[in-house]
Amino acid sequence: MKLHWTGHSRRRHNRAMLWLTSICASMACTMPVQAGEVSNVEIRANQVVLHFDDPIESASSFVLSGPDRIAIDIKGATARANALTQQGLFRNVRMAQFDSDTARIVLDLDRPAMVSAGTFSEDGRSLTLSVKELGSSELVGVLNAPRQSFVPPANFRAEPPQRRYSVRIPLPKPSKAPPLPRIEGPKDDSRPLVVIDAGHGGHDPGAISPHDGTRESKVTLQVARAIRDELLKTGRVRVALTRDSDTFLVLQERYGIARRLGADLFISVHADAAASQTARGATIYTLSEVASDREAARLAARENKADILNGVNLADAPSDVSSILIDLTQRETMNLSADFARLLRREGEAKMNFRTDSHRFASLMVLKAPDVPSVLLETGYVSNEEDIALLNSPSYRKRIAESVSQAVTVFFARKLASW
Numbered sequence: 001m002k003l004h005w006t007g008h009s010r011r012r013h014n015r016a017m018l019w020l021t022s023i024c025a026s027m028a029c030t031m032p033v034q035a036g037e038v039s040n041v042e043i044r045a046n047q048v049v050l051h052f053d054d055p056i057e058s059a060s061s062f063v064l065s066g067p068d069r070i071a072i073d074i075k076g077a078t079a080r081a082n083a084l085t086q087q088g089l090f091r092n093v094r095m096a097q098f099d100s101d102t103a104r105i106v107l108d109l110d111r112p113a114m115v116s117a118g119t120f121s122e123d124g125r126s127l128t129l130s131v132k133e134l135g136s137s138e139l140v141g142v143l144n145a146p147r148q149s150f151v152p153p154a155n156f157r158a159e160p161p162q163r164r165y166s167v168r169i170p171l172p173k174p175s176k177a178p179p180l181p182r183i184e185g186p187k188d189d190s191r192p193l194v195v196i197d198a199g200h201g202g203h204d205p206g207a208i209s210p211h212d213g214t215r216e217s218k219v220t221l222q223v224a225r226a227i228r229d230e231l232l233k234t235g236r237v238r239v240a241l242t243r244d245s246d247t248f249l250v251l252q253e254r255y256g257i258a259r260r261l262g263a264d265l266f267i268s269v270h271a272d273a274a275a276s277q278t279a280r281g282a283t284i285y286t287l288s289e290v291a292s293d294r295e296a297a298r299l300a301a302r303e304n305k306a307d308i309l310n311g312v313n314l315a316d317a318p319s320d321v322s323s324i325l326i327d328l329t330q331r332e333t334m335n336l337s338a339d340f341a342r343l344l345r346r347e348g349e350a351k352m353n354f355r356t357d358s359h360r361f362a363s364l365m366v367l368k369a370p371d372v373p374s375v376l377l378e379t380g381y382v383s384n385e386e387d388i389a390l391l392n393s394p395s396y397r398k399r400i401a402e403s404v405s406q407a408v409t410v411f412f413a414r415k416l417a418s419w
Contacts, residue, residue, distance in 0.1 A: 037078050038103050043090050048107065048115075048129045052077060055124040055152060061115040062147035065139065068109040072129070073147075079103040107131075112139045115148055124152035143288075178253050180260060184228070185238035192412045193238045194231060195258040197268040197366065198224035199376075202248025207273035209382040212392075216382055217246065219391045220269045223379055223400055227267070230401035231408060255369040265340065265408065266374040268366045271391060273383040280384040281355035282400075284344055285376040286337040287368060288361035336373035340411050344375065347410065348403030353380065353390070377404070 036054030043049075050059070050072070057076030064071060079095045091108045098104035116132040127150060183193065198220040200206030206216030221243070228239045242257050243249055249257075258266040272283070341359050348354065367374040379400055380387035390396040 036076060037080050038074055038095065038105070039080060041093060041095065041105060043093060046131050048072070048090075048131060050074065050105070050127045050129070052125050052127075058152070059118070059127055059150045060147045061118070061129065061150075063112075063114050063139075063143055063145075065112070065143055068112045070107040070109065070113065070115060070131070072105040072107070072115075073098060074103040074105070076101060077103040079105075118148070118150035120150065120152040122153065127152075177256065177260070178249065180257060181240045181242060181244065183238050183240045183261065185232050186235060188238075191236065191238050192264040192408075192415075193240065193261060194265045194267065194408060195240050195242060195261060195263040195372075196224045196227050197242040197254045197258075197266065199268055199270040199366075201243055201246055204248055207271065207382045209273075209388045210277070211385045211388055214382060214388055214392060216271045216273070219271045219379070219382065219388075221246070223269045223271075223391070223397050226394075226397040226401040227269070227404045230398070230405040234405060234409060237408060237412065251365040254366050255372065255374065258372050258374075259369050263372050265411065266367075266369060266372045267404065268374070268376040270376060270378050271380055271382045271387075272378040274381055275383075277383050277385070280381050280387045281353050282348070282358065282380055283355050283378040284341040284359050285362050285364060285367070285378065286341050286359070287334055287374065288363060330370040333369070333371055333373055337367070337375055339414075340373055340407065341375050343410050344377070344404060344407040347406040348400070351399040351403045353387070 036052045036056045038050060039053045040051040041048065042051065052074075055076075056074055059072060059074050061070060061072045063069075079097045091110050093108070094106045096104055112134040113131050114134055115129045117130040119128050120126070121128075129150075185191065198217070200215075200217035200220060202217075204217065206220070208215055224241055225244070228241055231237055231239045240257075240261055240263075242254050254268065255266060272279075338359075345354060345358050362376075364376055367376055380391050382388050382391070
């Protein structure tokens with residue numbers, strides 16, 4: 001690229017130089033830092049020994065299911081290809097670069113297991129992890145537990161690279177949060193507040209029925225309004241809708257509205273679709289970092305992408321919960337959410353068509369408020385001819401609303417009794 005310096009083009013030259021400087025700074029930012037390499041992964045009967053050619057910063061492990069596997073992240077390391085052996089409990093061992101500063105090793109297991117202990121060598125160049133098999137009763141607790149961390153001896157710990165450059169860019173002002181919806185019901189702040197979220201909306205129609213073209217966003221709004229009206233009839237709770245028109249909300253904005261309002265319960269209303277048009281019935285989802293089955297995982301993958309517009313992901317990926325206080329709060333919230341799901345299933349037994357496995361767990365973004373009990377109610381399948389006929393019926397929507405209202409009444413009565 002030619003940059004001509006003349007009196008007539010000084011301003012153009014300044015712009016070009018600024019552009020070139022930004023490109024150079026960006027290239028500097030993308031250059032990988034010096035890191036140790038995972039030189040070998042040694043597999044023994046019930047141990048995994050990781051060898052490094054230089055000290056690393058830290059390591060951590062966590063358990064995954066469906067299929068069963070253990071993931072090990074090595075911070076401050078790069079992955080070396082063809083450095084793996086396998087035997088015994090480990091069906092397959094894979095290693096790859098997770099990001100510029102982290103190597104990830106995945107151990108595919110023949111049966112459920114977890115890392116029970118980890119010890120670094122004195123020079124910090126190897127890490128021995130002990131692996132323990134798990135029974136089915138132990139697996140659920142391990143899946144929901146935070147990842148285990150292992151830190152090498154302080155004298156041999158890799159130091160973060162020194163910063164050799166500084167890049168400053170102007171940042172736009174943070175966008176304003178959406179306006180809060182109107183709260184309806186008793187003018188008494190001591191009454192519980194239920195926030196009803198009609199899924200999808202605006203340019204995101206959700207699933208579309210192949211039978212009559214009904215959009216999920218229309219069904220969810222109609223059901224949400226019916227639930228609101230039924231709850232208001234009781235006079236016991238206050239109610240707010242995240243949207244009361246065909247508008248789009250980012251996933252975080254949906255549960256963010258509930259948190260900003262100080263909600264006591266959050267119910268997100270959806271209507272699923274499936275490849276098989278025979279699938280039908282309502283399902284209630286509550287939060288778990290691990291999906292209870294493949295269909296729940298598929299649903300989470302679909303719904304969590306609702307914030308991606310024109311190739312730009314508007315949603316920040318949630319980081320691991322490091323604060324013990326937040327972790328405890330979220331666990332209690334998840335327990336309350338599961339309690340409400342069971343109540344809704346019980347109260348709706350005679351009024352709604354539920355699937356046999358009606359309570360499922362999934363890592364759904366819209367349920368991730370750490371301090372508001374939340375459920376996602378899939379009211380039926382728009383891909384099923386019988387279900388979409390029911391969902392388009394005001395009488396069936398009223399039955400759904402009555403079931404939710406009865407469950408809400410019992411839920412808060414129990415909370416009041418426990419207090």
